[in-house]
Amino acid sequence: MIHGCRMQLSFLCLLFDSCQLTPFRDHFNFDRVRILQTMGELVIEEVIEEFEEMTKAAGRVQIETLKKILEQNGQAQYLQTLGLNGRTDPESFKACVPVVTYEDLGPYIQRIVEGDTSPVLTGKPITTISLSSGTTQGKPKFVPFNDELFESTMQIYRTSFAFRNRDFPIRNGKALTFNYSSKQFKTQGGLNAGTATTNLFRNSQFKETMKAILSQSCSPDEVIFGPDFHQSLYCHLLCGLMCCEEVQFVSSTFAHCIVHAFETFEHVWEELCTDIRDGVLSERITAPSIRASISKLLKPKPELADIINKKCSGLSNWYGLIPELFPNAKYIYGIMTGSMEPYLKRLRHYAGWLPLVCADYGSSEGWIAANVNPKLPPESATFAVLPDIGYFEFIPLKETGLYNGLLEPEPIDLSEVKVGEEYEVIITNFAGLYRYRLGDAVKVMGFHNSTPELKFLCRRNLLLNVNIDKNSEKDLMLAVEEAAKCLATQKADVADFTSHVDRLTGPGHYVIFWELSGEADETTLKECCDCLDRSFIDAGYVSSRKVGNIGPLELRIVQKGTFRKILDHYLGLGAAVSQYKTPRCIGPKNKAVLQILCDNVIKSYFSSAFG
Numbered sequence: 001m002i003h004g005c006r007m008q009l010s011f012l013c014l015l016f017d018s019c020q021l022t023p024f025r026d027h028f029n030f031d032r033v034r035i036l037q038t039m040g041e042l043v044i045e046e047v048i049e050e051f052e053e054m055t056k057a058a059g060r061v062q063i064e065t066l067k068k069i070l071e072q073n074g075q076a077q078y079l080q081t082l083g084l085n086g087r088t089d090p091e092s093f094k095a096c097v098p099v100v101t102y103e104d105l106g107p108y109i110q111r112i113v114e115g116d117t118s119p120v121l122t123g124k125p126i127t128t129i130s131l132s133s134g135t136t137q138g139k140p141k142f143v144p145f146n147d148e149l150f151e152s153t154m155q156i157y158r159t160s161f162a163f164r165n166r167d168f169p170i171r172n173g174k175a176l177t178f179n180y181s182s183k184q185f186k187t188q189g190g191l192n193a194g195t196a197t198t199n200l201f202r203n204s205q206f207k208e209t210m211k212a213i214l215s216q217s218c219s220p221d222e223v224i225f226g227p228d229f230h231q232s233l234y235c236h237l238l239c240g241l242m243c244c245e246e247v248q249f250v251s252s253t254f255a256h257c258i259v260h261a262f263e264t265f266e267h268v269w270e271e272l273c274t275d276i277r278d279g280v281l282s283e284r285i286t287a288p289s290i291r292a293s294i295s296k297l298l299k300p301k302p303e304l305a306d307i308i309n310k311k312c313s314g315l316s317n318w319y320g321l322i323p324e325l326f327p328n329a330k331y332i333y334g335i336m337t338g339s340m341e342p343y344l345k346r347l348r349h350y351a352g353w354l355p356l357v358c359a360d361y362g363s364s365e366g367w368i369a370a371n372v373n374p375k376l377p378p379e380s381a382t383f384a385v386l387p388d389i390g391y392f393e394f395i396p397l398k399e400t401g402l403y404n405g406l407l408e409p410e411p412i413d414l415s416e417v418k419v420g421e422e423y424e425v426i427i428t429n430f431a432g433l434y435r436y437r438l439g440d441a442v443k444v445m446g447f448h449n450s451t452p453e454l455k456f457l458c459r460r461n462l463l464l465n466v467n468i469d470k471n472s473e474k475d476l477m478l479a480v481e482e483a484a485k486c487l488a489t490q491k492a493d494v495a496d497f498t499s500h501v502d503r504l505t506g507p508g509h510y511v512i513f514w515e516l517s518g519e520a521d522e523t524t525l526k527e528c529c530d531c532l533d534r535s536f537i538d539a540g541y542v543s544s545r546k547v548g549n550i551g552p553l554e555l556r557i558v559q560k561g562t563f564r565k566i567l568d569h570y571l572g573l574g575a576a577v578s579q580y581k582t583p584r585c586i587g588p589k590n591k592a593v594l595q596i597l598c599d600n601v602i603k604s605y606f607s608s609a610f611g
């Protein structure tokens with residue numbers, strides 16, 4: 001037994017009783033699951049072994065999974081209209097069912113949202129809707145959520161936990177998890193709707209899984225479900241400190257939430273100490289539900305307050321804050337790849353000597369892949385596709401590049417992808433999405449048995465474009481990373497950034513907004529601006545810049561706190577902090593965010609990189 005780790009998992013009985021198993025699962029798991037049911041325990045090697053067996057037969061499992069999806073949902077009007085006539089093989093599926101975007105499925109989803117209980121997209125009616133964060137597209141998407149999606153999420157969690165715990169074993173303690181649930185509401189048709197994370201947190205089996213994977217939150221539900229994000233954050237920190245010896249790891253869905261939490265800590269730590277010393281909750285917590293639950297937990301602990309005070313006072317610029325506060329924490333956990341990479345530097349600063357472990361790859365539309373190589377640093381993290389949670393296809397990007405060309409090549413199967421090649425992910429799942437373009441670009445880095453290991457590259461449709469130039473989120477991130485090196489001599493760093501294309505003046509030009517931590521002098525910022533302009537190496541950009549078809553790049557420095565205002569703006573629109581990603585490109589229609597940025601500009605520079 002690996003690291004002697006056995007965990008209580010009575011909920012397995014519930015899960016496996018209540019969900020229908022795929023043929024693959026029947027074949028490989030049933031006996032083991034029955035044994036586990038009687039033992040009431042989860043054995044880590046079992047989870048790993050199951051994953052190993054399944055990924056050895058990834059191609060076959062994919063075919064079985066598609067069959068299962070189409071059998072369950074054969075009655076769906078969407079599939080009936082396409083003339084699938086009960087066929088469940090990949091060839092018929094691909095011949096009848098088109099590759100679609102969210103917009104194509106919009107009218108079907110709208111009918112569900114309005115309360116149509118006929119089998120629109122799925123055999124069984126959809127009763128819950130997930131709202132995607134909307135921070136990448138500007139407005140939230142409504143996507144179907146059901147028990148199968150919940151179960152595949154728990155499967156991903158168990159899988160990555162098993163691998164993680166083999167490399168970084170933790171004992172039964174607590175997790176300081178910065179989880180925030182947004183409000184759930186009813187659609188006009190009476191369906192429950194909330195962000196995908198909210199739909200998870202509100203599921204009664206979620207807690208059972210968290211217990212089984214030793215990830216129980218330090219904070220009571222009232223904090224997670226609190227009505228005010230700022231108050232919940234303060235109380236998450238307070239709860240973490242109150243059980244600081246027990247905390248085994250620190251996590252959040254996305255890494256920026258962890259950074260945000262400890263940046264807040266820098267401002268409120270003395271107040272937190274006072275609360276702990278006196279056993280009286282700060283006046284800043286006004287939400288009755290949070291006040292009542294935390295007041296019950298809070299007891300005067302002057303010794304603990306002294307220890308925290310001493311630790312904080314002894315730190316140099318908050319380096320190593322997390323392990324200092326939580327001496328038994330083994331790692332930091334969350335999504336740290338893609339649009340989260342810009343926060344890594346700050347996160348590493350707080351994490352000190354603790355490893356950063358990347359969380360899995362998924363979306364509100366469904367999960368895709370698990371991190372089964374937890375020792376890899378975020379910069380080289382990969383995700384192994386789980387072949388039994390959906391049917392996955394991949395559009396090769398070799399010919400068209402990242403951007404939606406008029407003629408996209410045909411998608412290929414999971415077993416046909418090649419190492420080193422880049423693809424857009426297409427998902428078919430148990431919740432009514434068929435050949436759905438996720439919009440993410442990934443690169444195949446290798447195979448785990450016969451399932452691909454993906455590196456997340458970027459959203460495919462986020463691009464800076466004036467004329468023939470095309471720059472993706474990744475290009476922007478690389479340019480910012482390069483230009484930020486010029487700040488090395490200054491006591492400053494790029495705390496957050498975004499971009500915009502200004503077409504109102506002369507030839508259009510790129511505008512990059514930076515919020516700095518610390519100060520930098522004029523000469524350095526001018527140098528950063530030139531460097532940004534030079535760092536967009538796309539041939540279309542460089543040639544257009546040379547002949548003046550694109551104007552000089554503009555770097556605008558915004559006041560500290562501007563990106564918090566943007567976060568607050570999205571929260572006001574109903575976004576959940578747990579799923580928030582800073583939008584890296586602000587389109588002209590996103591007037592409110594553009595206004596926040598423009599109102600907060602304190603300096604601006606034009607590049608002279610191209611003369």
Ligand code: AMP
Nearest residue numbers: 132133337338360361362363364456579
């Ligand atoms: P949402 O729209 O809120 O459901 O967010 C889903 C999107 O977040 C995905 O389509 C990806 O673009 C991004 N995402 C999810 N997991 C990861 C990951 N592990 N690494 C990078 N980006 C991710």
